[in-house]
Amino acid sequence: MTLVMPPHSLLPAATVCPTPTSTPVSKAARPPRQKMPEQPVAERILNFDEVPYGYSPELAELEASRCLQCKKPACVDGCPVSVDIPGFIKNVAARDYLSAARLVKSTNSLPAVCGRVCPQEEQCESLCVLAKKGESVAIGRLERFVSDYEREHGLGELPPTAPPSGFKVAVVGSGPAGLTCAGELVKLGHEVTVYEALHKAGGVLVYGIPEFRLPKSIVGTEVDYLERLGVRIQLNSPIGKSETVDELLESGFDAVFIGTGAGLPYFMGVPGENFIGVYSANEYLTRANLMKAYLFPEYGTPIIRGQNVAIIGGGNVAMDAARTALRLGAKHSIIVYRRSREEMPARTEEIHHAEEEGIEFQLLSAPVRILGDKSGRVKGLECLRMELGEPDASGRRRPVPVIGSEYVIDVDTVVVSVGNGPNPLIPQTTPGLITSKHGNITANEDTGSTSKPDVFAGGDIVTGAATVILAMGAGRRAAAAIDNHLKVNKQCAPSCSVAEIDQVVE
Amino acid sequence: MAKVISRREIAPQTVLLELEAPRIAFKRRPGQFVILKQDERGERIPLTIAKSDATKGTITVIFQMVGAGTRGLGTVPVGGEILDTVGPLGRPTDIQHVGTVVSVGGGIGTAVAYPIASAMKAAGNKVIGIVGARTRELVILEEEMRSVSDELLITTDDGSYARKGFVTDVLREVIARGEKIDEVLAIGPVPMMRAVCAVTREAGIKTVVSLNPIMIDGTGMCGGCRVEIGGQTKFACVDGPEFDGHQVNWDVLDLRLSAYKDHEHDACRLYSTENH
Ligand SMILES: Cc1cc2nc3c(=O)[nH]c(=O)nc-3n(C[C@H](O)[C@H](O)[C@H](O)COP(=O)(O)OP(=O)(O)OC[C@H]3O[C@@H](n4cnc5c(N)ncnc54)[C@H](O)[C@@H]3O)c2cc1C
Numbered sequence: 215m216t217l218v219m220p221p222h223s224l225l226p227a228a229t230v231c232p233t234p235t236s237t238p239v240s241k242a243a244r245p246p247r248q249k250m251p252e253q254p255v256a257e258r259i260l261n262f263d264e265v266p267y268g269y270s271p272e273l274a275e276l277e278a279s280r281c282l283q284c285k286k287p288a289c290v291d292g293c294p295v296s297v298d299i300p301g302f303i304k305n306v307a308a309r310d311y312l313s314a315a316r317l318v319k320s321t322n323s324l325p326a327v328c329g330r331v332c333p334q335e336e337q338c339e340s341l342c343v344l345a346k347k348g349e350s351v352a353i354g355r356l357e358r359f360v361s362d363y364e365r366e367h368g369l370g371e372l373p374p375t376a377p378p379s380g381f382k383v384a385v386v387g388s389g390p391a392g393l394t395c396a397g398e399l400v401k402l403g404h405e406v407t408v409y410e411a412l413h414k415a416g417g418v419l420v421y422g423i424p425e426f427r428l429p430k431s432i433v434g435t436e437v438d439y440l441e442r443l444g445v446r447i448q449l450n451s452p453i454g455k456s457e458t459v460d461e462l463l464e465s466g467f468d469a470v471f472i473g474t475g476a477g478l479p480y481f482m483g484v485p486g487e488n489f490i491g492v493y494s495a496n497e498y499l500t501r502a503n504l505m506k507a508y509l510f511p512e513y514g515t516p517i518i519r520g521q522n523v524a525i526i527g528g529g530n531v532a533m534d535a536a537r538t539a540l541r542l543g544a545k546h547s548i549i550v551y552r553r554s555r556e557e558m559p560a561r562t563e564e565i566h567h568a569e570e571e572g573i574e575f576q577l578l579s580a581p582v583r584i585l586g587d588k589s590g591r592v593k594g595l596e597c598l599r600m601e602l603g604e605p606d607a608s609g610r611r612r613p614v615p616v617i618g619s620e621y622v623i624d625v626d627t628v629v630v631s632v633g634n635g636p637n638p639l640i641p642q643t644t645p646g647l648i649t650s651k652h653g654n655i656t657a658n659e660d661t662g663s664t665s666k667p668d669v670f671a672g673g674d675i676v677t678g679a680a681t682v683i684l685a686m687g688a689g690r691r692a693a694a695a696i697d698n699h700l701k702v703n704k705q706c707a708p709s710c711s712v713a714e715i716d717q718v719v720e
Numbered sequence: 721m722a723k724v725i726s727r728r729e730i731a732p733q734t735v736l737l738e739l740e741a742p743r744i745a746f747k748r749r750p751g752q753f754v755i756l757k758q759d760e761r762g763e764r765i766p767l768t769i770a771k772s773d774a775t776k777g778t779i780t781v782i783f784q785m786v787g788a789g790t791r792g793l794g795t796v797p798v799g800g801e802i803l804d805t806v807g808p809l810g811r812p813t814d815i816q817h818v819g820t821v822v823s824v825g826g827g828i829g830t831a832v833a834y835p836i837a838s839a840m841k842a843a844g845n846k847v848i849g850i851v852g853a854r855t856r857e858l859v860i861l862e863e864e865m866r867s868v869s870d871e872l873l874i875t876t877d878d879g880s881y882a883r884k885g886f887v888t889d890v891l892r893e894v895i896a897r898g899e900k901i902d903e904v905l906a907i908g909p910v911p912m913m914r915a916v917c918a919v920t921r922e923a924g925i926k927t928v929v930s931l932n933p934i935m936i937d938g939t940g941m942c943g944g945c946r947v948e949i950g951g952q953t954k955f956a957c958v959d960g961p962e963f964d965g966h967q968v969n970w971d972v973l974d975l976r977l978s979a980y981k982d983h984e985h986d987a988c989r990l991y992s993t994e995n996h
């Protein structure tokens with residue numbers, strides 16, 4: 215197994231390496247929230263390696279010691295999959311990292327991923343009692359630490375699985391929703407095949423989120439783990455084209471889970487969007503991450519290495535694209551966002567990292583036109599200044615244009631990151647599957663059941679672009695509902711013996 | 721993994737590969753394409769399925785070795801394997817009995833036109849095939865096209881084979897002789913398709929073209945394949961690849977196809993240093 219995080223002792227000398235502030239833990243002097251050591255800015259903007267190295271055991275222990283072990287832990291209410299937060303932190307404080315990792319994994323199947331990409335500041339950490347007095351416990355960093363510890367020490371072990379149920383389930387899409395659903399179902403004894411359109415499993419985790427934020431080897435380990443549990447993964451299978459959902463059902467699957475994500479990029483509809491050098495964030499990130507265009511020409515897929523790059527949008531996706539542009543050699547990587555900083559939907563840590571790296575922010579600024587040169591390449595972005603007006607339906611103050619405030623930013627590349635919609639491939643080819651007017655699949659929030667018998671759905675395809683953890687939560691709930699549906703409503707295949715049925719039904 | 725069952729160089733730098741891909745062979749309809757990725761480091765390359773054999777479980781693709789990616793693919797030997805094959809992608813051609821169809825294929829475009837012409841013939845249409853190439857040795861699929869055409873007309877730019885001239889010259893003659901044409905199908909390089917569309921627009925004949933913009937996923941996820949049709953942006957991989965030729969903004973297509981011209985240079989240089 216490859217080590218993703220260098221052992222602490224091997225960190226380069228230049229590394230910013232906070233030393234644990236080891237004041238004895240007493241009410242009077244609680245240690246401050248511990249930072250993770252990370253690659254120094256000047257170095258990291260020249261490579262695609264992960265930015266934070268993660269806690270050392272000492273730092274983790276110290277951070278864990280800050281937890282108050284509340285009797286009624288509010289943090290757990292903030293976790294979409296109800297991780298036993300005080301429980302695992304207590305294990306960390308006692309240096310029992312393995313028990314900590316297993317406790318987390320009992321409700322969160324992708325902790326190494328979530329520890330890195332969850333918006334903890336809006337979830338568990340926002341409800342931490344210490345947050346009210348200053349700084350919450352760094353729950354996400356501890357989650358990352360324990361799962362890295364388990365993985366890097368090769369201590370991951372397979373959980374017990376139920377005996378074969380004789381039921382077959384197809385999972386469409388291998389993002390967090392699909393992977394979680396598949397993992398739960400296989401543990402319950404069902405035969406699971408995951409169909410993925412791309413040539414690699416992981417969904418946004420492999421094609422969207424960059425290496426420097428989520429190393430692909432971590433996603434790879436999670437996928438391997440599922441395969442070891444018995445999940446079959448069928449790559450290069452765009453359902454709706456290679457097979458339809460109905461064909462899957464006819465070919466012997468007892469149920470189908472659809473977790474195809476929100477992968478259809480929106481454009482702005484402003485003039486000039488088809489010039490050379492205008493990318494959707496999906497294309498830009500897919501070229502860079504999935505296709506490894508930063509290693510062109512050793513890898514076959516090229517990407518335009520802009521000197522001055524404008525990224526339109528204020529979410530995680532925009533931050534990822536901006537930081538990717540920098541690493542591809544941009545002198546200026548500029549976020550153009552039509553609201554103010556407070557409204558930016560990106561994780562605080564991503565905005566912080568982006569600022570540290572010198573990403574420029576043009577806030578309250580809305581693109582109206584992309585300008586091209588004679589040969590059709592981008593040469594500028596014309597924007598309009600905005601000011602904040604009355605709150606809109608989302609509660610955020612609506613940006614209103616300042617008349618006559620047009621100005622031009624000199625750029626040679628534009629990355630459009632204004633959101634994604636649901637891919638219509640499945641809705642278009644699946645009669646009886648009801649969707650919303652935006653094209654999202656309509657599904658029961660608790661069970662994932664859809665308008666079509668035996669078909670369940672969850673994740674971004676249902677909710678619209680959301681988060682990894684919400685997609686996982688939906689996959690997990692759907693797995694429980696599918697399990698129940700199979701046992702209650704379905705005849706077991708003849709291959710499965712009565713004894714097995716009895717066992718399963720118990 | 722798709723195994724190469726047979727491989728032929730049907731013209732200079734033009735390779736025909738028959739691949740073992742039973743699921744795709746079974747499902748595929750004329751007009752659809754696959755994306756091939758040769759190995760871990762390879763590009764994803766979209767190629768129209770020229771032929772398929774559902775019983776044998778194979779598909780056939782024909783391509784020109786122009787860039788580093790296609791050159792790599794073209795050198796996979798019989799028995800060798802292609803790491804990733806995905807498809808069938810894109811909307812199938814709308815095959816109907818319309819009457820008389822003229823199928824115009826230019827250069828490698830004939831490989832795309834052939835399966836459609838074949839299906840049009842099978843649907844009971846009268847098919848007039850026009851095959852154009854720069855020079856004699858670049859004329860491909862002549863026999864195949866002849867077998868599905870009621871009449872086959874061949875042109876070469878330099879006059880080295882059949883008649884000298886462009887496909888548009890022949891098309892104009894067919895129109896001029898009073899043939900009642902219900903649909904024209906034009907597939908080839910952008911300048912050719914653009915020229916054919918100019919002729920048919922004048923003559924008021926419905927014209928279908930198949931577009932080949934740069935693609936990555938082929939499932940509507942990246943938007944890299946966007947084309948402008950009737951003033952609107954469409955994704956060729958899911959909304960096409962076939963469109964009404966009279967609605968296509970050819971300038972946008974031409975422009976976007978040139979996005980990586982400089983890169984292609986680098987890649988080819990690397991390719992030739994690695995392989996010599
Ligand atoms: C660049 C980027 C950064 C992000 N950063 C964060 C972050 O920091 N924190 C966070 O919580 N969230 C983040 N998100 C959002 C998060 O990644 C998504 O909410 C989450 O991945 C949704 O999971 P999913 O399983 O529903 O879909 P996806 O991850 O989108 O996976 C869907 C999968 O289905 C496949 N598929 C689609 N159609 C078909 C088909 N017809 N047949 C077969 N397969 C198909 C796709 O190829 C894909 O692999 C980010 C998103 C992006 C794009």
Ligand code: FES
Nearest residue numbers: 938940942943957
């Ligand atoms: S190739 Fe990506 S959307 Fe068409």
